Amino acid sequence: NAGVTQTPKFQVLKTGQSMTLQCAQDMNHNSMYWYRQDPGMGLRLIYYSASEGTTDKGEVPNGYNVSRLNKREFSLRLESAAPSQTSVYFCASRVRTGTTYEQYFGPGTRLTVT
Amino acid sequence: GENVEQHPSTLSVQEGDSAVIKCTYSDSASNYFPWYKQELGKGPQLIIDIRSNVGEKKDQRIAVTLNKTAKHFSLHITETQPEDSAVYFCAATINDMRFGAGTRLTVKP
Numbered sequence: 001n002a003g004v005t006q007t008p009k010f011q012v013l014k015t016g017q018s019m020t021l022q023c024a025q026d027m028n029h030n031s032m033y034w035y036r037q038d039p040g041m042g043l044r045l046i047y048y049s050a051s052e053g054t055t056d057k058g059e060v061p062n063g064y065n066v067s068r069l070n071k072r073e074f075s076l077r078l079e080s081a082a083p084s085q086t087s088v089y090f091c092a093s094r095v096r097t098g099t100t101y102e103q104y105f106g107p108g109t110r111l112t113v114t
Numbered sequence: 115g116e117n118v119e120q121h122p123s124t125l126s127v128q129e130g131d132s133a134v135i136k137c138t139y140s141d142s143a144s145n146y147f148p149w150y151k152q153e154l155g156k157g158p159q160l161i162i163d164i165r166s167n168v169g170e171k172k173d174q175r176i177a178v179t180l181n182k183t184a185k186h187f188s189l190h191i192t193e194t195q196p197e198d199s200a201v202y203f204c205a206a207t208i209n210d211m212r213f214g215a216g217t218r219l220t221v222k223p
Contacts, residue, residue, distance in 0.1 A: 042213040048210065108156070108157050
């Protein structure tokens with residue numbers, strides 16, 4: 001049981017380049033999330049997928065797109081990278097327990113845009 | 115939407131002392147309050163959580179308290195050890211989870 005996995009671990013892009021961050025979970029969770037983490041700002045939600053086949057915007061969706069490929073996989077795409085997207089990106093999955101939730105994070109992708 | 119504030123941003127304690135981190139939230143509908151520990155180069159890991167129908171929860175050296183009336187909750191770590199050094203995040207949840215900005219805890223041997 002690997003939990004939540006992310007690839008790649010590190011990436012350097014030039015402004016204007018595109019890339020896709022991959023995320024997969026093996027816990028059979030319905031909900032998956034993409035966050036970015038910047039110094040002094042905690043974790044901010046980019047997009048989420050409450051269930052297979054659905055995606056919704058979070059707090060900071062501009063410049064990103066997502067695909068919920070199947071129940072296990074949720075990818076994040078940067079179509080035209082900008083220096084403001086330099087950040088650490090975390091994927092998470094969530095399970096509902098009664099009326100509340102428990103959320104588990106992947107190890108992160110450190111992205112630098114020059 | 116929900117707004118979570120976390121204090122202090124940095125905290126330094128001597129090994130064996132206690133550490134307290136406080137968070138406030140804005141939306142009274144929030145019903146789940148997890149705490150995450152993030153070590154350098156890793157993703158956040160859930161260490162303890164509390165639900166809105168509970169006032170206090172303890173797990174060995176860590177405890178969390180919740181005051182729904184005042185809309186604040188706190189993490190308490192007793193008998194701190196160097197391996198407790200990390201960044202700690204609180205969060206408040208209605209449908210999605212909103213995080214505080216984090217507290218960098220340093221435990222000096």
